[in-house]
Amino acid sequence: MRQLTNAGRLHCGIGPNSYRVRIFMAEKGIDLPRVEVDLMTGEHRRPDFLRLNSLGQIPVLELDDGSVITESIAICRYLDALEPEPPLFGAGPKERGLVEMWNRRAEIELFGTVGNIALHSHAMFANRLTQFPAFAETERAAAPRKWAWLEREMADGRPFLAGEHFSVADITAAVVSWLGDFFGVPVPPSLPRVEAWLERVRSRPSWSV
Template structure:
C-alpha cells in the first residue's frame, strides 16, 4: 500500500466518490479521507463551497491550498503520479480507446441512469426543474443501453476498452452500482456484459 501525504480527499456517498475510491484501490494507494455527509448538508456549508463552488464531491485538497475537483480529473492526477498499473491506457492507441469508452459509458449509460435520479429524487430538487415523465422515458432506455454495450463487446474482449482493465471499467462498475440503487440493475442474460459484470465485481476494489 502506497500511503500519500500532503493531501486529503473529500468524498462520501455517490458514484463519483466511489469511482475515485475504486481507482485508488486498484492503484494500491491510500490517502487521508474526509467524509462529506449529505444528510447534514455538509456539501453546502460555506467552508466546503470555498473548495468547490458547485457543492459536489469528490474534492482533492492539497496542503498548499491547491484543489482538484471532478472524479476523472482526480484519477488522472493519481495516474500521472503512479502510472503502474496503467488505468488510462499504456500507449497512445490504448489511451485513445480508454478515453473513448469511458466517455461512451458516461454518456450512454451513466447519463441515462443519472437523469432518472436527477428528475425523481428529492435531493436534487434544488439543482434543476424536475420532469418525472422524462425520468420514466430514461428508465425505459436503461436496458437498451446495456444491450448496446453488450453488442459492442461481442468481439470477445474481457474489458470495456480492450484486453486490460481500465478506468472505463471503473466507470461501468459505478454505473452498475448506481443502477441497483435506483432499481435499474444490469439486465440478466447479456452474454458479454454479464460475464464482464461478474469479473469486475469479483475484484477486491469493488468493496472500496
C-alpha cells in the same frame, strides 16, 4: 494500501463519483487522507465546503499547497500521474485512445442515462434542480437499450471495455450498475457478455472499498 504523503486530502462521501475515485486508488494500491462529507445533512452546501467547490459536489482533492481539483476523472488523472502503475488510462497511444473513448461512452451512454433517472425522480435531488419526472421515465425506458448496446459492442469477446486490460472505463461503467441497483434501474437479465464483464469487475478486491 500505501498512504500517499504530500498528495493532499480527499473530500468524499456516498455517491458514484467518490466511489470511482476510491476504486481507482484501490487499483493503484494507494490511499489518501479523507474527509467524509455527509450529503444527507447538507455538508456539501455549507460555506466552508463551497469555498472548495462552488458547485457543491464531491469528490474534491485539496492539495497541500491549497490548490483544489474537482471532478472524479480529473482527480484520477492526477493520481495516475503520481502513480503510473498500473496504467489505468492505457499504455501507449492506441490503448490510451481506446480507454478515453470507452470512458466517455460509459459516461454519456450509461452514466448519464441512469444519473438522469436519479436526478429527475428521487426526492434527495428535489432541491438541486427542477425535476421533470417524464424525462426520468424516458431515460428509464432507454436504460435497457443502453446495456443491450454494450452487449453488442462486446461481441468480439474482449474481457474489458477497452480491450485486454482493466481500465478507468471499466470503473465508470461498472459503477453505473451499482448506481442503478440503488435507484431501481438494474442491468437487465439475459445479457451474457455484460454479465460476465461485470462479474470480472465486481470480483476484483477494489470493488469492495
